[in-house]
Amino acid sequence: MTKTAFLRPRSATAAPMESFAGLLREWLPEQRWFAGKDRPVTDLHVLSLTELFPGCLHLLVHAGHGGVPSPGNTPWAGDCYQLLLGVREHPAPHLGRAVIGRVQDGPLAGRTVYDALHDPRSAQLLLERLRHPGAVGPLRFEGDAARRVPAGLVPRLLDAEQSNSSLVYGDEFILKVFRRIQPGVNPDLEVPGALARQGCHRVPAPVAWLRTTHPFRATLGVLQPFLRDASDGWTLALEALAAGDDFTAQSYALGRATADVHLALGTAFPVGGPGENGPTAEGMTERLTAAAHSVPVLQPFVPGLRAAFSALATCDPGPPVQRIHGDLHLGQVLRAGHDWFVIDFEGEPSRPLSERRSAHSPLRDIAGMLRSFDYAARQRRPWRPEWARACREAYCAGYAARAGWDPREKHGLLRAYETDRAVYEVLYEARHRPDWLPVPMAAIERLAVRGD
Numbered sequence: 001m002t003k004t005a006f007l008r009p010r011s012a013t014a015a016p017m018e019s020f021a022g023l024l025r026e027w028l029p030e031q032r033w034f035a036g037k038d039r040p041v042t043d044l045h046v047l048s049l050t051e052l053f054p055g056c057l058h059l060l061v062h063a064g065h066g067g068v069p070s071p072g073n074t075p076w077a078g079d080c081y082q083l084l085l086g087v088r089e090h091p092a093p094h095l096g097r098a099v100i101g102r103v104q105d106g107p108l109a110g111r112t113v114y115d116a117l118h119d120p121r122s123a124q125l126l127l128e129r130l131r132h133p134g135a136v137g138p139l140r141f142e143g144d145a146a147r148r149v150p151a152g153l154v155p156r157l158l159d160a161e162q163s164n165s166s167l168v169y170g171d172e173f174i175l176k177v178f179r180r181i182q183p184g185v186n187p188d189l190e191v192p193g194a195l196a197r198q199g200c201h202r203v204p205a206p207v208a209w210l211r212t213t214h215p216f217r218a219t220l221g222v223l224q225p226f227l228r229d230a231s232d233g234w235t236l237a238l239e240a241l242a243a244g245d246d247f248t249a250q251s252y253a254l255g256r257a258t259a260d261v262h263l264a265l266g267t268a269f270p271v272g273g274p275g276e277n278g279p280t281a282e283g284m285t286e287r288l289t290a291a292a293h294s295v296p297v298l299q300p301f302v303p304g305l306r307a308a309f310s311a312l313a314t315c316d317p318g319p320p321v322q323r324i325h326g327d328l329h330l331g332q333v334l335r336a337g338h339d340w341f342v343i344d345f346e347g348e349p350s351r352p353l354s355e356r357r358s359a360h361s362p363l364r365d366i367a368g369m370l371r372s373f374d375y376a377a378r379q380r381r382p383w384r385p386e387w388a389r390a391c392r393e394a395y396c397a398g399y400a401a402r403a404g405w406d407p408r409e410k411h412g413l414l415r416a417y418e419t420d421r422a423v424y425e426v427l428y429e430a431r432h433r434p435d436w437l438p439v440p441m442a443a444i445e446r447l448a449v450r451g452d
């Protein structure tokens with residue numbers, strides 16, 4: 001199960017000579033963060049182009065898929081992506097696979113373009129811009145005046161499997177450059193900022209950020225403190241499994257940390273109200289229908305899965321809805337020292353921003369984490385259902401100890417949210433990592449047939 005299969009190596013000498021748009025049309029679908037892999041890019045045009053500094057262009061491009069709108073992303077069909085492109089007369093060897101190609105015609109004719117985030121010089125200049133708030137064309141560099149970012153921090157691009165691109169500066173700060181851009185404030189800036197103002201220590205607070213005003217207002221990137229020596233929950237869980245270690249104490253602490261974040265979110269965004277099971281079941285059923293249409297292996301399980309959603313009619317509405325994390329799993333939590341921290345408040349990247357910023361049941365996050373223990377336990381053969389079960393129990397117990405209500409007592413709701421999450425995972429894996437599809441499919445079978 002390789003995580004970087006989409007990063008096909010390119011070399012500067014083998015770079016094709018093509019039109020600028022032609023080069024991008026070929027390069028974009030190869031990127032891990034490109035969302036439209038299941039549909040060909042039929043048209044591509046530049047929505048905004050700004051010279052960030054000499055030799056570095058900032059672009060927002062629209063990738064169209066033959067008029068089929070992407071769910072709720074932009075008012076037009078297709079998706080908008082943020083690119084930072086370096087432009088050089090001659091390709092430099094250190095750029096390796098970052099080279100996109102040589103442009104054949106137009107104002108860039110004969111030049112080589114490359115992904116500037118791979119170029120340490122460009123990454124340094126980007127941080128310089130963030131250190132000095134101001135505007136460049138439609139771009140706005142802003143920050144928390146109380147936080148000082150030192151000059152000269154050495155950048156490195158994280159080579160992880162990601163929906164976005166992240167640069168670490170001197171192991172002190174991390175800059176997340178959003179790739180798929182939607183109009184509006186990104187919750188990964190909005191939420192950590194609001195939680196920091198609440199004094200919640202579980203979330204690294206934004207230090208500086210980049211946004212645009214054209215062709216619409218949107219958040220483009222966020223700089224936050226880098227948690228040095230932290231390990232993510234996914235790595236820790238896999239290490240524990242490999243060593244045959246128990247992971248229940250960590251799971252319990254993670255449950256408490258999740259409840260802390262939910263409590264702080266409830267205070268920072270007082271949007272609550274009772275959950276309404278009718279509309280919740282309707283939304284889940286619609287997502288299931290759409291997913292089964294895209295991923296036909298789901299189809300035989302649809303009746304069993306629908307049962308989990310229709311059973312909501314007889315469940316109590318559960319805890320009040322509120323702002324939540326929206327895509328909580330073991331890869332979104334970092335253990336540093338003895339504490340768990342929560343990162344990446346963007347929500348599920350394929351969902352519209354308005355939906356990701358609205359109130360949901362906290363059970364949705366809890367279900368996401370419960371699914372993640374199952375994912376981890378299935379990484380080894382023979383798979384370890386009892387390991388996952390013990391973690392799930394401990395996580396819920398930790399959550400209950402802090403939140404004052406026990407997720408295990410909301411069995412019907414939890415089953416529906418777990419089912420909804422597993423359906424999302426099937427879609428995600430089919431699109432991004434087809435080798436992983438059996439992992440959520442095993443849960444689909446369990447939830448559809450046995451219902452537990």
Ligand SMILES: Nc1ncnc2c1ncn2[C@@H]1O[C@H](COP(=O)(O)OP(=O)(O)O)[C@@H](O)[C@H]1O
Pocket residue numbers: 158160161162163164165166174176204224225226227228230232331332334343344346
């Ligand atoms: N504040 C931080 N401190 C240390 N590592 C971080 C921090 N934020 C993110 N990371 C690392 O960067 C990775 C990607 O970050 P994330 O926000 O999840 O990006 P994406 O949305 O692209 O998945 C995380 O898995 C984690 O390893």
Ligand SMILES: O=P(O)(O)O[C@H]1O[C@H](CO)[C@@H](O[C@H]2O[C@H](CO)[C@@H](O)[C@H](O)[C@H]2O)[C@H](O)[C@H]1O
Pocket residue numbers: 161162163164234327329330331344348349368371372373375376425428
């Ligand atoms: O971290 P992202 O915001 O990019 O989240 C997306 O990618 C995740 C994979 O990296 C995906 O998570 C799924 O795989 C994880 C193991 O790699 C597992 O722990 C999660 O439980 C499972 O959902 C996530 O769904 C997707 O939104």
